[in-house]
Amino acid sequence: MSGDASTGEPSASESASPRSPATADSPIREGLRDGLRIGDGAASYHRLAVGSVAVLMATSVSVLYHVTDIVGGTGTLTALVAGTLVVGTLLARRLSPRHAALVAGGLLAVGLAGYYMSVPSAYLVAVSFGKVLADNVALLTGLSVLRMTEVGAWALGVAPALVFAPWYLVLRRRYALAVAAGGAALVFFVLSGDAGSFVTLVGTLAATAALGFGTLARRGGTPEQVDAIAVVLVTMVVLSSTVSVVPGGATSPILPGGGSGTPTVEDAFVTNQDRLSVVGSIRLSPKVRFTVEADQSAYWRVGAYDRYDGDGWIRTGDPRDYGVQQPPPGPSLEIEQTVSVEAERMDAMPAAWRPLRLTDGDRDNVRVGAGGSFDPVGSLREGETYSVVSRAPAPERRQLQTAGTDYPARVEDRYLQLPGSSADRIADRTDEITADASTPYEEAVAIERWLESNKRYSLDVDRPDGNIAESFIFDMEQGYCTYYATSMVTMLRSQGVPARFVVGYTPGQQVAEDEWVVRGLDSHAWVEAYFPGVGWVQFDPTPGGPRESAENEQVEQAREGNVSNVDTDESEDGTWTPSTTEMPDIGEANDLTTQSGENGTTDSSVNATLAGGRGQLEPVGAGLDDGNVEPVTSARTDATTASKADSDDGGLPLGLPSREQTVLGAIALVGLLAAARRTGALGRAQRAVWLRWQPRRDPEADVERAFARLEGLLADEHRERDPGETPRQYLSAMAIRGDLDDRAERVGRIYERVRYAGEVEDELAEEAVSLVDELVAERRGLGGR
Amino acid sequence: MTEANSTPRRTDASPDPLPVEEAANVAERIVENVEEVIVGHHDVTEQIVTAILARGHLLLDDVPGVGKTMLARSLARSIDCEFTRVQFTPDLLPTDVTGVNVFDEKSREFEFRPGPVFGNVVLADEINRAPPKTQSALLEAMEETQVTVDGETYELDQPFTVIATQNDVEADRTFELPVAEVDRFTKRLALGYPSPEDEAEVLRRMSGRHPIEELEPVTTGDEVVRARETAARVTAEEPIRAYVTRLANYTRDHADLGVSPRGSIALLRTAQARAVLDAREYVVPDDVQAEAESVLAHRVRSGTETGGRSGEALIAEALDAVPVE
Structure with a gap:
């Protein structure tokens, strides 16, 4: 039977489904113009366009949500967005576009006014048109919105307008304008670097899909055109993942903030x-x-x-x-x-x-x-x-022990912030770790010690998805200074201790009593915690020994490889040894290692920090490693053993794909299926499987499927059954044409009995299925079309 | 006109159905027997038998002299039933069909004298030549299987089948049957002229004694009534009912006047009867298709806007286009 005439579906999939009288006539043909049918479900193109615009909006809102997750206010944001959606839906039918534009503009103005109200008055004094303009230009050239001091208020201010405009427009069926409005918001976040490449890609796909479905909704469309949209989308996915210039955020090579290859x-x-x-x-x-x-x-x-x-x-x-x-x-x-x-x-x-x-x-x-x-x-x-x-x-x-918790407001405001989504979990774990600590100082020491003794130092790290600190604290086994320091800051903050993340260089190689050579590999990250009456005190949760080993090995390799600019004149001669101190086995190790190696306990580490004379001004516990950390000779071997351990333990040499990979993979799969359907390959493959493989359900469905398979077999050999042809007529016509034996006729009779006499018996189904299996196997084999 | 049966049987209780094989056998015997007399019209004969099993009435559209009367008589004879014949003329009165109350001088009472409609096989010849009032008297009998005279209702004998003929040759002297009345006939059939071979055969048989004289009954009226019950109990599953509905809908979408629900019911009943012919206890789409043209064609009207096709052409088109599922 001709699929196009009846339902517009490919005939293979149509005859696979049980014939029901409802799929026969004109309502379906009309539905074909207004919507897409997938299986038994149907969605109008308008709804698909609305869904796509919703996804597009969701990308911008996700950026705002991320912002509020960091600085607080997710509940308010969610309520604002939901409320705006409801209001937009209610107003869509009643409000004229002119008034809607006023509403959107008004929302934006009110939101921004609210933001300016919330910023410190000191800033407002200095505010001028030029300053506002300069700020906005800075935002549009890659300055993250997160750099704004009151970004939470800003996010809440812009959210309603950002949601209202596209939602109103798409409900009014102004698809292009809706995409323009939603896209503009996303573009802003892309330019400010806040929308990552994944969010950007999803937003771009959603915008494209919204335009496509919107056009179909206005002009009517066919399943082929829907396929074409899917193919365009998958092309975008494939291109964007193979060509490195994705319009995107921080990880993109064209924008500041990152580089390709292994960074230093x-x-x-x-x-x-x-x-x-x-x-x-x-x-x-x-x-x-x-x-x-x-x-x-x-x-x-x-x-x-x-x-x-x-x-x-x-x-x-x-x-x-x-x-x-x-x-x-x-x-x-x-x-x-x-x-x-x-x-x-x-x-x-x-x-x-x-x-x-x-x-x-x-x-x-x-x-x-x-x-x-x-x-x-x-x-x-x-x-x-x-x-x-x-x-x-x-x-x-x-002094540190008795510093108390009477923090100045400016310190509390800035240095206790944590992303809301992970704060509780980290706080719970930190509570356990610092159960015995009674002062902020003891807490800091406990956290530092825990990190040093529970995590291995390695430069070879797969960057986890999501929250770095949460992943490092709960899941990862190894990391380098950034991970250690990030985790410690968040843990301290979760305990109400103001802390910040500090970058810089370790002292470097001491080449004379008062001279140090600092290399790129000495770059480091550590922690500063605030103690009232003392100020910012440094803590370094990274195990010192493994780090220095890794660094020294790099220097050695570079020297052997004659890399330029590895040494100054002095450093080539080796590390200066303080004559006043007995230092066994100095070797290539720099003084930091040897000094701290003797200070294995927390108490003495503070003393070491505060040591007079030629003493070092190094973070508390900078060398807490040797007693507690399992010795690791170098980052390289560490990484190797770690990866071995991973594959031994996990059993899965390949990790599970990330959420982004899963989503993009799914989109790509849909597109490939659409392309396959477009070219007919899918239909052929589906048909070949359909002809050979029959899952069993109930006798009635089994017999009907068996007869459909017989029909499919005969259709390939001779012709399809005409719409008005009865099974009986068709089989006798086929019997005249070819070498059809009694088995086919028997299947036809069973089909009649099941379908038209309502006889539903397992034996009949069994017989029909096995007869058709025989016929298919004889005539087609396992290969073929 | 012949005398009529004056003691109609009551048929309130539904009779026992024959087993389907026996019913098929009865039908087959009737067809064979009628073909002893009517040569070369096997399909039409089967159509008539299914119409009878479906409790239907027939409209024969034909030129005179092709054996319509013989057909009706041989049918009546085969089932061992009363055959009556009414020649419709412009001056025919309704009571000439139904019967009349006559005052009996001796008993000093009115006595009902049944008309020709009180037969089992009633041939209504040239029905379109009588005025509508007389036509409707017959149609009431067909529809209700009863006759009302002077307020008194008389049940008709079973089986009861009207075979009406129309004369299309002299259309100017006729009262064309209204659409609503044509709709009451289950089927419209045409015998048509026999093929030369068949006509030669007819002539050969007629040379001696007329074969109708030698025709023996092959079944009884009771058996026919029971076979009808068999047909009524044939299974028609949902796919079949849906198929009939789709066919009817197709005619409604593609003609000025489509098939009425009465037509759909008639199609389903005759399809059940057709299944009995095949000794099957369920209807298959083939049964529906075999009956569709004769049951539906006379019920549709297609004007110039909808193609101006004949009913037969439209039904053929519907059978091609409407999917069998």
Whole structure:
């Protein structure tokens, strides 16, 4: 029977379904124009377009949701969006487009006004048209909205307009305008870098689908055109995953914030940008970046980050002009350091915490970053030097213990934020870990110790999906400093201890009593926690030993490979050994390792930090490793054993695909199916299977299916049954044409008895199915069409 | 006209159905027997038998002299039933068909004298030549299987089958049957001229004694009534009912006047009878198709806007186009 005449479906799939009288006539033909039929379900093109626009809106809303998840307000956002959807639905029929535009504009104006009301008054004083314009240009050129101090209020302000406009338009069947409105919002987030490539891709696909279905809804369409849309969509998916220039967010090569290939730690954070994305595996650059002349070693700090969004770190607020900074409130040690830049260019001014003033160098080229660090306005060039006087907090342990929790409001506001979606889980785990701790300091030490002893150090990391800290705390077994520091900050914050994420360099290789050579591989991330009356105190949860081993190995390899700029004149001669201290087995290890190696306990580590004389100003517990961490010789072997362990334990050498991969894979599959259907390959394959394989259900369905298979077999050999031809007539016509035997006639009789006499018996079904199986096997074999 | 049976049997209780094989056998015997007399019209004979089993009435559209009367008589003879004949003329009165009350001088009472409609096989010859009032008297009898005279109702004998003929040759002197009345005939059939071979055969048989004289009954009226019950009990499953409905709908969509629900019912009943002919206890689509043209064609009217096709052409088209499922 001719499929096109009756239902417009391919004949194979049609005759596969039990014939029902309802599928015979004109209503279906009309339905074909207005909607897509999939199986028994039907969806109008309008609904499909509405669904696509909803997905498009969801991409923008997901960005806002992500924002509110980080800074709070998800409940309000959800209620706002839901409310706007309801209002939009109600108004869609009643409101004229002109009034709707006013409503949308009004919503946006009210929302933005609310945002400006919420920002600190200090900012409002400075606000001007030029400033607002400059801010918006900055947003559109890759400045994440998360850098806005009051981003939560902003998100809630723009959400209603962003939802109302496309929703109203699509319900009015103005598909192109709806896509334009929804797309504009998404484009804004793409330009600001907040929409990741996956969200962007989904949004783009949804916009395309909405336009396609919208056109079909206006003009009417056929299943072939729906297939064409699916093919276009899958082409977009395939192209975007094979061509690297996806219009997209932070991970795209065309936008700042990331690079292709394996990044270095420095790429990730020492370029001193306002956003730091946590990446997967990294490598270490052995090249010398700068040398420091100072009376004490310290962690050379580059900058700090306050806002954590699950993927990485964001520095909110703007840098200020240079000015002399206040020393920390508590006892402190003065460090004077002179830094000579050895790299070609450097965008940071590493210095010990806390830098107070610049004693040598171009002050006009210096600003004070939001995290309290000195930042160069323009890059520093090779050979440039600068001198900074810093005062490092040097509290007694007792002071830290008794610091209390009376945090200043400005610290609490900025440094206790956590993404709402993971806060509870992390807090619960941290509660367990810090069960015995009674003060913030003890909590910090407990967290640090737990991280050092429970996670292995490795540079070879598969970047987890979702929240970095949550994954590292609960699932991952290994990571590097970024993971350790991120986790510790979130854990501290979950306990109500203000903390921030700090990047910079470890002291480096000591080449003389007062000189250190710092290489790219010394770049590091650690933690600062705030103690009232003391200031920001450094903690380093990364196990020191494994990290340094990995770093030293890199230097050795680079030396052997004659990589340029690995050494300065001094560092080639080896590490300087303090003559006053007995140091067994110095070797290639730098002083940090050997020094901290002796300080195995928490108590003494603080003492070590505070040690006078030539003592080091290093984070609390920087060397808590040796006693607690299983010795790992190098990152490389560590990674190898770890991956072995993975494959042994898991049994699955391949990990499960990520959510994004699953979704994109599903879209691709749908598209491929559509393409196969378009070319008829799917129909043929489906038919071949259908002819040979009969699942059993109930006798009636079995017999009907068996007869349909017989018909299919005869249709391939001779012709299909005409619409008005009875089974009996068809079989006798076929018997005249070919070598049809009694078995076919018997199947026809059984079919009549089941279908027209209502005799439903298992034996009949059994007989019919096995007869048809025989016939198919004889005439077609297992191969063939 | 002949005398009529004056003691109609009551048929309130439904009779025992014959087993389907026996019913098939009865039908087959009737067909064979009628063919002793009527040569070369096997299909029409079967159609008539299924119409009788379906409790239907027939309209024969034909030129004179092709054996309509012989057909009716041989049929009546075969089933051992009363045969009556009414020649419809312009001056025929309704009571000439139904019967009349006559005042009996002796008993001083009115006595009902049944008309020719009180037969088992009633041949209504040239029905379109009588005025509508007389036609409707017959039609009431067909529809109700009863006759009302002077307020008194008389049940008709079973089996009761009217075979009406129309004369289309002299159309100007006729009262054309209204559509509503044509609809009451289960089937319209045409014998048509015999083929030359068949006509030669007819002539050969007529040379001696007329074969009708030698025709023996092959069954009884009771058996026919029981075979009808068999047909009424033949299974017609939902797919068949749906198919009949689709056919009817097709004619409604493609003609000025489509098949009425009465037509659909008639088609289903005759299809049941057709199944009995095949000794089958259920209807298959083939049964429906075999009966469709004769049952439906005379019920549709197709004007110029809907193609102006004959009823037969439209039904053939419907059978091609409407999917069998």
